[in-house]
Amino acid sequence: MRWFGHMLPFFRRSGRAKRRDSASGSRQGPRDSEDLTASLSRSLKKNLSRIRSLFGDSADLTVRELGGRPGDSEVSVLYLESIVDSDFVNRYVMTPLVEWTVGRLHGDRISRLRETLPVGRLVEMDKMGDLLTHILNGYTIVLVDGTPMGFAASTTGGERRSVEEPSSQTVTRGPKESFTESILTNMTLLRRRIKTPDLRVESFTIGRQTRTFVNILYIDGIVLEKPLTEVRDRLSRIDVDSILDSGYVEEYIQDELWTPFPLMQNSERPDAVAAGLLEGQIAIVVDGSPFVLLAPTTFVKFFQSSEDYYQRYDIASFLRIIRYISFLVSILLPSLYIAVTTFHQEMLPTPLLISLASQREGIPFPALVEALLMELTFEVLREAGVRMPRVVGSAISIVGALVLGQAAVQAGLVSAAMIIVVSFTAIANFVIPSTNMSSGARLIRFVLMLLAGTLGLFGIMSGLMVLLIHLVSLKSFGVPYMTPLAPIVWGNMKDVWVRVPWPLMKTRPIAHFQRNKIRQGNSFAVPSKHDRKKGEKSP
């Protein structure tokens, strides 16, 4: 297993793979710029001195000199002890090197060195910047005196979280694996699912200080060139100190900053990302983040769950419709309640009106204030639930339900109807499969509540109109966000409101993403009536 992990850099560089260093060149500080673009010297002594100076004699920088006295050796091995697999370094780098230094007088030294090290891939480099990037990412560097180049062997190790069940995108039926913080593990999880040489990987290094590996993955032949070029260009333009999570990358490269709607998907599920790749999306894997980004995306994608494709199409379609309704409830229910109880009481049937009026009798606040108080209270509870230690999480539920619900009604501060509205809104919000989309819905809800409280249904409609215009003008890497609804693409409606049975989805759902639209032949297990008749007629 470990060998597979060490072979991964090979895959990462297959196909069109190139490492692009957006953190090098003129964007560096004055000292960095000079040091990092410089070539390696022929003198091992000089190289070691420069590396030590760049690292400021860090305690975990290990420099092992072989084939001579310290300071006058022929070969040096460098690595950061904290992020390499020491056992692997000793067994597959140090031991062969010691043997090599003994027999160094025979034949071409460098060719023998390449043959001697039993590692999956040995990267050769001649720039100090490349050397630093590799050493900081857990590679072991071998420098040979008299040779102006270094060799990096993949020895990445250190503590890592194992593959666990997804925590934010759970399913009852389907794979139970989720991504981890290790880019290598994440690549493994994807490669295991898509076993085609057309899966291409390109690597970038972003962040002046963090030098984070960012890989983009796509399937050649399915992905469209325009969004791919956009992704490459935007990633290359990122110039920042640190990239600590895929969230950083998302904000830097999304089309529109000023929007409550997510313009890129993120997923911690390898199966969801694999499905995206097969539909022509581009995956962006960031080292250190268990959330992989997918672009381009559309509004309807945020209402599709992995489970939709694993369980029967009828229940999947039903649940999807429920999700759309829940989204509408999530953004509209409190504002509609405010508008109706404040401005348009005539809309309500008389018995309901009397019931609501009797409940609101004695409530000291107008409906808007009442709703805002309850919604804010719920947001506080929700935030507390996330931040509190898990052991006291249940206490929060009790406090929320009893104190803020029952007690508030009994004290006459809020009406029971308002509690129902706020609770149902909150539950509806949790139905949305994407956390990003549900967060956007929470913000929109507050704006609509204010509009409803001041201008009633007219205010809500004004807000919705702005929202609708905003939605249809959004783009994700050149793809209209509301595709296939606006603009309408009739052929792509098979996976929007409902999910039709798999054998009927002969084309990939979003035609704007990919070149190769056909994804299956005639996959019906049971021949259709027409085919059976044809079969009977033919001899």
Added chain:
Amino acid sequence: MTQTVTKLQCAALVMTTILPTAVLILPKTVMNSVAQDAWISLLVSTLGGVVAAFALGRFAAGTKGGVPFQKGLGESTGRVLAALAGLALAAYYFSIASTALHEFITFISAEMLEYTPKIVLKGAAVLVLMYIAAKGIEPIARISVLLMLTSFPLLALSVLLTISKMTWRQIEPVGEHSWTTIALGGVTPLGWFSEVAIVLLVAPYMIRPKEAVKGAVWGVLLTGTELIVMVLQSLFVFGPNLVRSMEYSMVDLVGLIEVGNFVERVEVFFITFWMSTVFLKLGIFLFGTIHLLETTLKLPFDRSPLLLGVGLLLWADTSYNWPHDMNQDLTTGITTAMLLVCNLLFPLALAVLGRLMRANKQAEGGADA
């Protein structure tokens, strides 16, 4: 200028430009003239509208894709005339936006928010319109298609739910009025149909500007069909005499819908849906104003300051330019004449002038040679 508008979107834009206000005003005004023969008048005016759409569509289809209407006009009629035409049309779209906004808010105030000052409602509406205009024609076109597709099943549903209240004899005797009276009854609807002239501004944004003709004709046909169905529905349910005494018969019609004793008073939902169509209609007009001013004045800065200025002016104009709520004469008399002149006669005169000038130039070129 990116060319992204399709034929379907063009038809939907035409529909959005005509239908929202026509649906409220036309049943009453047409029945005032020709009572139970209103649907025949509408049929006649729809046919007239199709002819107008064809003529305007042909003119629009002649423009080069990606070249704004006013600029294209400059190439055929000369800069001065094109500038004057651009300013005149901008003034027209501004004026009609102001009128329609006033009507819209008057309606909202009467039906939904009688205690909220109209100036506040108008301010809020202008902000929405400015946002719509700022985003350009592409988002408006996309939403127009959605609203158009929603309007068909909604109309069918409303017919289905009111079918038990319909009395078929209400339209008898058919053809009681003379053809002249019926034709005169169709003049007001024709004024509304002439708003198909918006196709002149839309065509340069179309992927294939040549399809402007089909887009315009389909837009008018679909609008006419929906209007005829609505008028017939009002006739069957209320009869011509009752409709004539109603301010907004369509609202009252939807108000009749009840399912059991739990779905009632659905007119508020109708008004809510209708509001979205009016916002789009007004957004198209404001966009027309901004677009024409932008291309005519060739301003050295981006759209935002112009939008802010025109938005403020629209708010002030629609808030203070009306001494009292508009009466029937104003909406049917002056507006119809203005609509026909500005939407039909003026653009067609420009088309003829452009053709004559081109022919003249060619003749001169031939003589020189």
